[in-house]
Amino acid sequence: MQEILASLGIKALNEMQVAAIAAGKTQQDVILLSDTGSGKTLAFLLPLLERLQTGVGTTQALVITPTRELAQQIEKVFRSLKTGFKVTSCYGGHLRETEENALKEAPALIIGTPGRLGDHIRRGNINTAGISTLVMDEFDKSFELGFREEIAFVVESLPAVQKRMLTSATEAAEIPDFIRLQEPVTLNFLSGEAPAALTLKTLESPEKDKADTLFRLICMLGNRPTIVFCNHRESVERTSQLLADKGIVNVFYHGALEQADRDVALCKFRNGTSNVLVTTDLAARGLDIPHIRYIIHYHLPQNEDTFIHRNGRTARMDASGTAILITGPEETLPPYIPEGTETITLPETATLPDRPQWSTLYISAGKKDKVNKVDIVGFFTNKGKLKKEDLGLIEVKDFIAFAAVRKSKVSQVLQLIKNEKMKNKKVRIEVAK
Template identity: 45%
Template sequence: MEMNKQTGSETFLKRLSLNSFNKMQLEFMEKAKAEAPLMLLAPTGSGKTLAFLIPMIQHLEVNDSSALIIVPSRELALQIMEVFKSLKTNFHACICYGGHSMKTEENRLNEKPQVIIGTPGRLSEHVQKGNLNDINISLVVLDEFDKSLQFGFHEQLRVIFERLSHEQKYFLTSATILENIPDFLPFKDYEKVSFLKEGEVMTLLLQLVRTSSVEKIDTLMRLVADFGQESTLVFCNHRDAVDRISLLLTDFGFQHAVLHGGLEQIDREKNLIKFRSGTHQLLIATDLASRGLDIPEIKHVVHYQLPPKKDAFIHRNGRTARMMAEGQSYLVLAHEESLPDYVDNNLPEYELRQDFKVPEPSNLTCVYISVGKKNKISKGDVVGFFTKKGGLKGSDIGMISILDNATYVAVPTDKVDDLFANTDGEKLKKLKVKMEVAN
């Protein structure tokens, strides 16, 4: 790209194969041309990532410098990296998060990438080691900033902002209105683009499922069975509840995935891939899944345990009924449990069916391939391998997810055995690979 010349929005639309940006994105992009700190307030799933990435890129095109994007979770960091790559710029990006190789990150930071995406904990480590000292950061993005504060990252963020010159340009995003701005930020006043409407995310149908505490897990299982193969996300407050429910579902033969902070990073990524790709229709999770994750349209959100605060409840429900789509939410409540103040006392009650049938598993299977980004593998390479060597049609191949050292592909379950037989001993891009059903 030529320096001092901005790429126009229409170019990005072509790269993304989009007809237009939404109203919120257009308004933010216009206001982002000014120098004042800018806060974007919009609900989950409304397209905030594109809204700030495009003006960020345009800023970097006329400034020989770098941008720092701070996010509350590694999943969100990975998601932003994917969206950034889809914009097809010539800028280099580095991603930093716990569980990732520190040495790899240090090597990338030494190359002075134009875009740095990271979590507060890992970025504060790099600051303390001096790994950001020689990088000229001219723009800072605090994405899902309210979530970073909710997670208690104040001290890590303070360390990062002590390293900055305070002359940077700032973009902030949030799905809730912030009451106070922390003192480590070098400004108190900021411009706002607000697309939050009172009660907007509460328009989905909420229903109450009454049960006894002894039968609560059994009631949840019967409820989920009612949904059949429709995509369902069950929220718990604690990881031990997720694991307890998962054991019962496994015993009864329910196909499902789990997500919580106690899992290894590779398992978190793999379980999300299974849910996104439709190879699993049921995900049991903590609030880690309530914000900032690229999860497909979800038909049912179930609160097995109610969060103590309204904000968390709103964000959970924001996983469904997104962007005017239909969705339903359910509260599983034991008789001795009371509804919190933020929930209407006159909710309709959901009637569980008397019969019980474990849903059929998905007709898709998640296939693991032992090579990934570090082997320079692309989605086109995988499609070519599966069609030319594996005997599949292009229409048979579902979502392809390429990680650093592994690739996961959704394929029809009834074609997996033939795929493995046809590709046995064959090479993918001159590489000998291992393929198996993802565990």
Template identity: 45%
Template sequence: MKNEDILQKLGIAELNAMQQEAYEAILRTRNDVLILSPTGSGKTLAYMLPLVQLLNADSVEVQALVVVPGRELAWQSDHVLKSMGSGLRSQSCYGGRAAMDEHRLLRKNRPQLVFGTPGRLNDHLSKGNINAGNIRFLVIDEFDKCLEMGFHDEMQRLLQQLPSLQRRILLSATDAEQIPHFVEMQRTSRLGYLDTEEPVPDRVEVYQVACPQKDKLDTLYQLLLQLGNTQSIVFLNYRDSVERVSDFLRKKEIVVSSFHGGLEQRQREDALYQFANGSATVLVSTDLASRGLDIPKLDNVIHYHLPLNEEALIHRVGRTARWDEMGRTFFLVGPDEKMPDFRNEKGTEGNLQSQLWEINSDSSADIPIPLMATIYIGKGKKDKISKGDIVGFLCKIGGLKPSEIGRIDVNDRYAYVAISRSSLKSVLAKVKGQKLKGLKTIVEPISVQHV
């Protein structure tokens, strides 16, 4: 498939400078490639576009591994590749679900490219579930995270299991102090697009919100009322804090998704899905959501707890102002706190340049209500149901206009669909008991309040 066709399918007009240079370095040379570029600049597409041209779609062997530090980035990257329509088969592998189930899928799908976390990839390689003999390409996404001490032993073991490796492609929004010797980077094309002077891009407006009390819950609530129906991520440093803040906001009737490492994988996926499709206005999360998530047009990043270091700041703020969009970041600063300051490479310090945001405690402000709601449809790909079938069903039977239907995800046995919240009750009433493509099915709302 031609690049022009893939870009058109993805709704992208043209590659940016980093993506174009990455494309040439990966496709036109035999060098290893190191890409340093800000979050939101399109690094996933930067390596995928040339890589799909280098892999053999007729083979039934895995030819490339993409190593990522977390589950969400694994399945999101897999989703991106599938949406490209390149003709390649792919699969994501990660902890939190049975390795045996993944093994069955590997045998059935015979992917040419596998996305995965270090531990789970090592497990499949050591058991022979993935044949390492044909793996020529290794991509390490968020390499600064994958190669830090917590993953060091797993990554070293992984590299040792890849005897046929020819090319290495490393990507990150923050540089690592050094790349471990076991990665064995050969002649390397280094693509540097990081602004080492500014941890926050110019496209992001920075605001300081003064909290009169150490407990910031009321200030956060008032801020969210003022931000209205915009999409916001609230970052905290601890899991129990995420639960506490989420519970508080839900009692205030704010529609919230919660996200942290202590949740089951399905809960985490559902939380991200319903936030990304507009069924929730707020995602409350630890820094787990600061890396690898592609949430289009995120308006606000709110630091309930101040970031612990500059790296955390960069990745948090990188969730907004994706590509060439604008964004805002808000620092909730308690009575004993100050705006974060970090040393740059020249060793100088300086507070982030910020504007003061005045909190208006007007109790008459409207509670933001999401524009979309998510419905569950109990039929999927295995029932030969497509996105087009679902759109036709919801329009013809449910009385929706195409403009009232948002993101559709069709899985093997079920589908999730975002529809206009104002039309939810009427749609459910009209489709009750109706057949989808001649099949009886369940259609019901998914509540985000418990995610």
């Protein structure tokens, strides 16, 4: 355990994580309720890890998540533990053939979304006979998103489950009988309050169309990482375009986008190519992007749970953050907003924030091509003559990669590397669209 914590840069587990590990040792089934950003992923991965046995050639544990982004995040955390156990994730938008190849040699742990897991089980790609540990992360969201039938199929396909852990950041609806919980112990670490580091503010729009108010607010906030939440996909794209037309660099993200477009949008937001992400509530869970400073509720959340999860993208762990609700002339604040919440007054004039200093380059090679971050750094520093400070965040996926490069250096770099090979292979490198 000490080696794991050291590899994660953590001195000690928090109270919730310690309780989850203890319950994992003594209880058959556990329901873990804890605030967003409190470390629930480690709280279920560490007890799960203690149950994994070496030398077993079958899958031993399954984690079901509501979104592909959450699946990716959990896989990333598990790999960072450096356990030596094989792990793979399965989700829609990911090439099924790639997953099938990864499943041929059974991983000890599989993480996935309900639909894709069900598909693999029906095709015989996942042998469920040895799965003894089941985790359902954000289980309330899975039911809310309409995955009930698929979850029922997956759970009923697991004949050997001995331990179950269900997690959520809200006190959820009733748990269906088909989950087959056996006298579960509930660990409730929900504070019922906004994180201490989270500041709530409100802003009144004089017009029903709040786009101009949003623009002026972002101008006031400056170029700090900001997520703007809308209630509908169409509103996301419209709002994103309106901001772009006014000179605000932003990216948008919602569930109808192709996986490649979602990857590009999130990468640009993570690496600082864009400091504004306009999105639906899809981004309210599963996105672990550090240092998000502002959450803007452009559309009022539909319920308190949504409000909590949106705000959970900021003020994570020890960081601080601010959530701002914009109300139109005909809107009133929800009852769960405390009386006396500070109201923002916008300046008379709006000055565009500084444009981001980074650009994102797309690379047509990834992990499956034996390309890693070290290869990409070496390529850009040696062939592209970049200094380390001119290279930002690098993300390597199965067949593609992204690299943040200082915008002022992009033209020069592309010119220098246009005829160069990466690991003896011709690779397409261009500014990500």
